[in-house]
Amino acid sequence: MKCTPSLEARDVDENLINIDPIQVGGRLTADAMKAVIAWGDGYSVCDNCRKPNRLDMIKNPPIDQFHRDLARFLNMDEARVVPGARRGFQAVSGTYIRKGDPVLLTALSHYTEFLAIEAYGGIPLEIPKTAGNIITADAAAEKIDFIMREYRKPPSLLFIDHFDYQFGNEHEVRGIVKAACQNDIPVVYNGAYTVGIMEVDGKQLGADFVIGSGHKSMAAPAPSGVLAATKERSAEVFRTTGTKADVTGRTFGIKEIEMLGCTLMGVTLIGMMASFPHVRSRVKHWDRELANAKIVTDALLSIDGTKILSEMPRKHTLTRVDTTGSFDKVAGTHRKRGFYLTSALRERGIGGTIPGATRVWKYNSYGMTEKQARYTADAFVEIARENGLMG
Amino acid sequence: MMSKIAVDSVFHAMFLLTDLRVILRETAPLHELDDQQRETAERILNSLMAQVQILEKELLR
Numbered sequence: 001m002k003c004t005p006s007l008e009a010r011d012v013d014e015n016l017i018n019i020d021p022i023q024v025g026g027r028l029t030a031d032a033m034k035a036v037i038a039w040g041d042g043y044s045v046c047d048n049c050r051k052p053n054r055l056d057m058i059k060n061p062p063i064d065q066f067h068r069d070l071a072r073f074l075n076m077d078e079a080r081v082v083p084g085a086r087r088g089f090q091a092v093s094g095t096y097i098r099k100g101d102p103v104l105l106t107a108l109s110h111y112t113e114f115l116a117i118e119a120y121g122g123i124p125l126e127i128p129k130t131a132g133n134i135i136t137a138d139a140a141a142e143k144i145d146f147i148m149r150e151y152r153k154p155p156s157l158l159f160i161d162h163f164d165y166q167f168g169n170e171h172e173v174r175g176i177v178k179a180a181c182q183n184d185i186p187v188v189y190n191g192a193y194t195v196g197i198m199e200v201d202g203k204q205l206g207a208d209f210v211i212g213s214g215h216k217s218m219a220a221p222a223p224s225g226v227l228a229a230t231k232e233r234s235a236e237v238f239r240t241t242g243t244k245a246d247v248t249g250r251t252f253g254i255k256e257i258e259m260l261g262c263t264l265m266g267v268t269l270i271g272m273m274a275s276f277p278h279v280r281s282r283v284k285h286w287d288r289e290l291a292n293a294k295i296v297t298d299a300l301l302s303i304d305g306t307k308i309l310s311e312m313p314r315k316h317t318l319t320r321v322d323t324t325g326s327f328d329k330v331a332g333t334h335r336k337r338g339f340y341l342t343s344a345l346r347e348r349g350i351g352g353t354i355p356g357a358t359r360v361w362k363y364n365s366y367g368m369t370e371k372q373a374r375y376t377a378d379a380f381v382e383i384a385r386e387n388g389l390m391g
Numbered sequence: 392m393m394s395k396i397a398v399d400s401v402f403h404a405m406f407l408l409t410d411l412r413v414i415l416r417e418t419a420p421l422h423e424l425d426d427q428q429r430e431t432a433e434r435i436l437n438s439l440m441a442q443v444q445i446l447e448k449e450l451l452r
Contacts, residue, residue, distance in 0.1 A: 014412060014416055030409055030412075030413040034409050037406070349419060349421065375421075
């Protein structure tokens with residue numbers, strides 16, 4: 001099926017159970033798909049933009065209300081939509097980082113946090129992880145002490161990913177925030193793998209900023225995301241322009257500098273808005289998602305030689321697995337080499353794994369029905385059995 | 392003059408097809424529908440046919 005002579009219709013999720021680690025939380029709800037159909041044109045949300053001409057103040061469609069709802073959803077004071085979590089990191093970095101500033105992140109931080117720090121001349125410094133791939137509050141406190149000694153000033157920001165993208169492990173966010181607060185370090189909570197799939201309470205966590213990804217975890221089109229802040233910090237990160245043009249004398253109203261004016265002006269925002277009622281509801285059912293994840297994880301663990309590299313028991317649906325001692329042993333002699341596993345999964349209607357990967361890889365069961373989780377679990381076991389891996 | 396009825400029907404039909412698309416996703420890869428899903432699919436298809444009839448009447452008159 002083609003959209004145009006040169007463009008395929010993407011039907012991955014219609015034909016397969018998708019276990020891609022980064023895609024599943026961003027799949028659109030039916031309402032978002034419908035909204036995308038109706039609002040796909042470029043500046044579609046701007047039909048009724050009136051003075052003072054700012055995206056977060058548009059009343060029809062109710063974008064202003066959506067912003068208030070987003071802030072309340074995260075228990076923060078102000079929120080703005082941004083083109084992906086990374087643009088949230090960039091906005092906060094642009095506000096607080098000056099050339100040569102030490103900035104704290106972790107050994108499991110996403111690369112876009114490093115880039116955001118680098119863009120403003122900051123020096124990224126990692127909090128080390130434990131042998132079990134956890135970022136602890138003690139390690140954070142030690143690193144802060146080190147920075148205070150070496151740089152004679154506190155880090156200008158601390159980025160902490162609640163659950164990381166590599167293992168889907170939970171880190172000691174509350175303790176880390178506490179250590180940062182004791183040294184007046186503003187904290188950026190990276191909720192790319194939490195906001196929209198599980199409940200997040202920014203005030204309870206003590207974060208200055210909560211950042212989420214629309215396309216990763218809020219059932220929204222890419223690039224989309226949210227940057228929420230406390231009242232105190234919002235005055236800083238959402239500061240407005242004071243520029244006056246020298247020749248024309250033009251001024252630019254109350255446009256927000258770090259947002260570069262309006263951010264998501266069409267289909268991305270409307271998709272996010274259409275999914276939001278479902279997102280608000282689905283975060284209350286995280287336990288159901290973990291139960292489905294367990295079905296798949298247990299099946300993989302039943303295959304001799306398979307190891308789960310993520311923390312156990314699983315607290316997230318994104319899981320890193322090591323099949324060097326199982327599926328990879330077959331790859332050495334199979335005519336399709338490492339591609340046999342991808343191929344066998346595909347034949348059973350399961351997709352989203354890295355083609356050819358049989359050693360260390362990741363999967364994510366988020367959004368599966370229980371029936372689909374059982375089907376996926378059975379498929380892994382069946383492939384293992386067919387290849388002589390079940391004892 | 393514009394046909395508001397035709398425009399509404401086009402959207403309605405696409406939204407109904409979207410609901411079918413979601414059923415396909417929820418039942419992938421085998422697309423074996425349970426009783427409730429079959430009932431929903433049947434209701435959607437009936438509504439879809441009604442929208443197509445409206446469009447025929449509005450646009451092919």
